[in-house]
Amino acid sequence: MGPGPSDVSPRVLEALGRPTIGHLDPSFIDLMDDCKRLLQYAFQTKNALTIPISAPGSAGMEACFVNLLAPGDKAIVCQNGVFGGRMKENVERIGATAVMVEDDWGQPVDVAKVEETLKAHPDAKVLAFVHAETSTGVRSDAAALCQLAQQHDCLSIVDTVTSLGGIELIVDAWGADAVYSGTQKCLSCVPGISPVTFSAKAVDAINARTHKVQSWFLDMQLVMGYWGSGDKKRAYHHTAPVNAMYALHESLLILEEEGLDALHARHRLNHNALVAGLAAMGLEMLVDEDYRLPQLNSVVIPNGTDDAAVRATLLNDYQLEIGAGLGTLAGKVWRIGLMGHASNRKNVLLCLDALENTLKAQGVNINEGAVAAAMTVYSDAR
Amino acid sequence: MGPGPSDVSPRVLEALGRPTIGHLDPSFIDLMDDCKRLLQYAFQTKNALTIPISAPGSAGMEACFVNLLAPGDKAIVCQNGVFGGRMKENVERIGATAVMVEDDWGQPVDVAKVEETLKAHPDAKVLAFVHAETSTGVRSDAAALCQLAQQHDCLSIVDTVTSLGGIELIVDAWGADAVYSGTQKCLSCVPGISPVTFSAKAVDAINARTHKVQSWFLDMQLVMGYWGSGDKKRAYHHTAPVNAMYALHESLLILEEEGLDALHARHRLNHNALVAGLAAMGLEMLVDEDYRLPQLNSVVIPNGTDDAAVRATLLNDYQLEIGAGLGTLAGKVWRIGLMGHASNRKNVLLCLDALENTLKAQGVNINEGAVAAAMTVYSDAR
Numbered sequence A, B: 001m002g003p004g005p006s007d008v009s010p011r012v013l014e015a016l017g018r019p020t021i022g023h024l025d026p027s028f029i030d031l032m033d034d035c036k037r038l039l040q041y042a043f044q045t046k047n048a049l050t051i052p053i054s055a056p057g058s059a060g061m062e063a064c065f066v067n068l069l070a071p072g073d074k075a076i077v078c079q080n081g082v083f084g085g086r087m088k089e090n091v092e093r094i095g096a097t098a099v100m101v102e103d104d105w106g107q108p109v110d111v112a113k114v115e116e117t118l119k120a121h122p123d124a125k126v127l128a129f130v131h132a133e134t135s136t137g138v139r140s141d142a143a144a145l146c147q148l149a150q151q152h153d154c155l156s157i158v159d160t161v162t163s164l165g166g167i168e169l170i171v172d173a174w175g176a177d178a179v180y181s182g183t184q185k186c187l188s189c190v191p192g193i194s195p196v197t198f199s200a201k202a203v204d205a206i207n208a209r210t211h212k213v214q215s216w217f218l219d220m221q222l223v224m225g226y227w228g229s230g231d232k233k234r235a236y237h238h239t240a241p242v243n244a245m246y247a248l249h250e251s252l253l254i255l256e257e258e259g260l261d262a263l264h265a266r267h268r269l270n271h272n273a274l275v276a277g278l279a280a281m282g283l284e285m286l287v288d289e290d291y292r293l294p295q296l297n298s299v300v301i302p303n304g305t306d307d308a309a310v311r312a313t314l315l316n317d318y319q320l321e322i323g324a325g326l327g328t329l330a331g332k333v334w335r336i337g338l339m340g341h342a343s344n345r346k347n348v349l350l351c352l353d354a355l356e357n358t359l360k361a362q363g364v365n366i367n368e369g370a371v372a373a374a375m376t377v378y379s380d381a382r
Helices: A010-016 A026-043 A057-068 A082-093 A111-120 A142-151 A200-207 A220-227 A242-258 A260-281 A307-318 A345-361 A370-380 B010-016 B026-043 B057-068 B082-093 B111-120 B142-151 B200-207 B220-227 B242-258 B260-281 B307-318 B345-361 B370-380
Strands: A049-053 A074-079 A097-102 A126-130 A155-159 A178-180 A194-198 A296-300 A333-337 B049-053 B074-079 B097-102 B126-130 B155-159 B178-180 B194-198 B296-300 B333-337
Touching (some): A010 A242, A026 A194, A026 A242, A049 A057, A049 A220, A057 A126, A057 A155, A057 A178, A057 A194, A057 A220, A074 A082, A082 A097, A082 A155, A097 A111, A111 A126, A111 A142, A155 A200, A194 A200, A200 A220, A242 A260, A260 A296, A260 A345, A307 A333, A307 A345, A345 A370, B010 B242, B026 B049, B026 B194, B049 B057, B057 B082, B057 B126, B057 B155, B057 B178, B057 B194, B057 B200, B074 B111, B082 B097, B082 B126, B082 B155, B097 B111, B111 B142, B155 B200, B194 B200, B200 B220, B307 B333, B307 B345
Parallel strands (some): A074 A126, B074 B097, B074 B126, B155 B178
Antiparallel strands (some): A049 A194, A178 A194, A296 A333, B049 B194, B178 B194
16 A cells, blocks of 8 residues: 555456467467557547557656657656656756746646746747656646647646546546556556557657657657557567566456446545545645545654654554655655555555554554544445 | 567466565565576676666667767677667667677677777777677677677677576676676566676766766666665665566576576577477578577578468467567578577477478478487487
């Protein structure tokens, strides 16, 4: 129950361990095609270029930036947590300029500030932001930000690592141009793969490049050739991580079976139960209710608590991992994940019970009754 | 029995499917440390920076180039197959210059030509070559080439994707500086991970860089921080592909249990048996005996043979995949892999029998007795 990798479903683990077949085997090609179809559903897009990158989410991020930017370009980058900072690094390593729009950690991206910045920099080519900040548990208004990008003739790059499969994400309706995610959050799949989707406008921009993409491995023109986008014959690029694709495929089938609406409702319900339990103990959430991610809950650590000792007790005595704070929030918050398969009543109750017992045992002044408060939420939801 | 991914051992598949734990869990940190130790044995090195990159071999290649070269640098790149060409792409996308030393496909890198080129380009910073060319089945003299690089004050970058675990590879004794490999060849592990090792000299060069590495994901200073090289505290970089690490760890344990000498002898024996069987049929090998890889056998397709039809019959009727020719060798050779776990008598006999039957059925003029010829090799070896 940390910020990811989340607990992986047994069905996905079973698929993962199936015998490895060749990456050019016709059966594997069929599986690749089905992964594309299922990813289109998960991302809510008809984008032809919707594929998994054969590397973790940070490589998916890099794929978006190196394919859409060239040296000398300008990008507007929103930062309200760790991952906006990583975006800045990506822009600068291309030899492009990052204009930063900064907000406090725990706050969403300020849409009005972004609009001002877009007006002040009409030459910006890209607007980049994080939909669901894994470091804080904040949701930003992706629909509004993508719309602003379109109005100002920018391509949008959207980090959906923690949002895909957890909250509403409608790539086509929002008009997002380059979107990357990860397998290890709300898809409840093993870490190591990064689903991406590029709009037709983004693909046109890639095809119109005059400066070669600086990464051979992440050059989407080569990757497109391998994944057989359009009518072209498949061209060997790299050896796909065959077994990881089995796992991704299975996780996407599970997502399709449940359906996005039910999936999102389940995430909300378990989140509400967790928050009710935390509130009963007297613990506070870092993030305002309007911007909270149901799949990633940042809880303010009460004064006088030994952060590391609590997490060690949870891990050793309850086999329960919760996440530490990152960056400026280190030592100040815990991050409790309720992602995908792991967003369930059993985990909510386990976590509340373990946390209440551990805090009491360590002499932290909290109230009792967390589990009962959570149960009330479940009862009311019937 | 293609050029990889090779058949994965059941032990590795079992390990792969174990429950996913957090990438910061103390137990996972222990496994990371043990992977480093086992990789040091496999590479025959004491290099502290010996780790798996969380992406396929082509990302391992890119990691070596982007960390050792900066814009304006010069690299000497040897090409005698597909992968030397990919190295050139890597050099040029950095804004560096590649001086090519080209040899025919099917020939090893010409050491004398490399020496001349090093003398003609005293400003070259890197000498790059492929130890075992997966596209042709040729072994080049890595010891001699690494020594030449040292004599001319170059850092050597060595592609060992297909050699690691299949033939002798002694990183420290040879003085190789940046070496990358893949998991999906002679380690008989699932594809998707690239073991790398960097010499102290290479690490010094990385630490002395004034130009940031162009890839954030592959920046070895950040990756080193994550893998805890030296005394530094581990710093979060990306989420490790936890399950793929279980699999790699298991494959390296298997390698250690057998031992490198026995492993290499097994690869040679099965290769000799395969070649005897192919010769009995009257088929020719592409590569001269002195430079042949035992783990990857390029067989010249006899005149009048329908390449694709033979491979389709092998796959559909015998569940046997062999590799097509790549690049200039497309349609001219088959590539038969005998890698790691898949280098065994059962596979040799299956392949010879299936090939003999299929070629005869398709009216190709070959001799009989392939399996008997292979059996003679096994009998003589007792």
